[in-house]
Amino acid sequence: MVECKAARKIRQLFHHAVVEITASQWRNMFDVFLDTTRLLNKKENELQVAYWWATWNARNHFLFKKEKLDALISVAKAEGVVEAYRKFKRTEQQQLESSNMEKPKQWKPPLENWCKVNVDAAIDHQSQRAGLGVVIRNDKGDVVAAAIKPSSFNGDVPFAEVEAIEWGMQMAKRAGITTVILESDCQAAIDLANNKKGSKSEIFWVISEINDRRKEFQEVRLQ
Known part of the structure; x- marks a missing residue:
């Protein structure tokens, strides 16, 4: 130097x-x-x-x-x-x-006497497996129940997300909840579950399960 x-x-x-x-x-x-x-x-x-x-x-x-x-x-x-x-x-x-x-999206509590069920599917493409997750909270933000479930992944992300919605409805029923909001971060899955667009044949049976489970609640909203 x-x-x-x-x-x-x-x-x-x-x-x-x-x-x-x-x-x-x-x-x-x-x-x-x-x-x-x-x-x-x-x-x-x-x-x-x-x-x-x-x-x-x-x-x-x-x-x-x-x-x-x-x-x-x-x-x-x-x-x-x-x-x-x-x-x-x-x-x-x-x-x-x-x-x-950018304002971060924050969880919002449901209406009084309602519960909110947040669902999600995590995908592992390498092993072709999915993990379904559910968290249920009341109008005060307290966790009422939470659950996870492994599932096979067929290559269709909306399919896995729809499965998570159906799994969330099962958990809400087990928790004795009658008025529920189901919330997913997958718009395509919500549209399928709300019958806003035609479902693929392989998803049809899951959509049918969701529609049947709606009858088990006083009121259900999917968003």
Whole structure:
């Protein structure tokens, strides 16, 4: 970093603020780095570190590949790395701001004397298995019941989600609930269960089960 002619050439071509290291200092690089953080601003520090990396990289090329890198290439690499880093950080910050602006969807309690049954299907495509999950809560948000059930997966996600709805109705019946809202995160499954669109033949029997189970409750809403 100090006496090497190649390092000196890279330093001379570098168009940004660089802290000079003199041979008389004889300190380790960590001490030098701490000093530079006090002398340079954030952007200059990023470039300083990139310049050191480019010099180290050029030295490794010479030692292990027996290649002498052009000093201009090393400088371009250093500046390119910093620009790529800054671009990444800008994108990351924009995504963070965007996600902060979006209001998270929160669970809402049902009407008084109603219970809400939230169902979901988790798919493992590799093993062709599905896990059906049910959580039942009352109008105060207290958990009344919860259950999970393994199932085979036939490659159709709405089918698995419809199965989860039927499983949720079974659990609600076992819990002695008469007025229930069933909630799924799969619109296609809800549309099928509400008969808003034609069902595939392989789903038909599950839809039939759901329709039969509706009769076991005073009131059922699927959403």
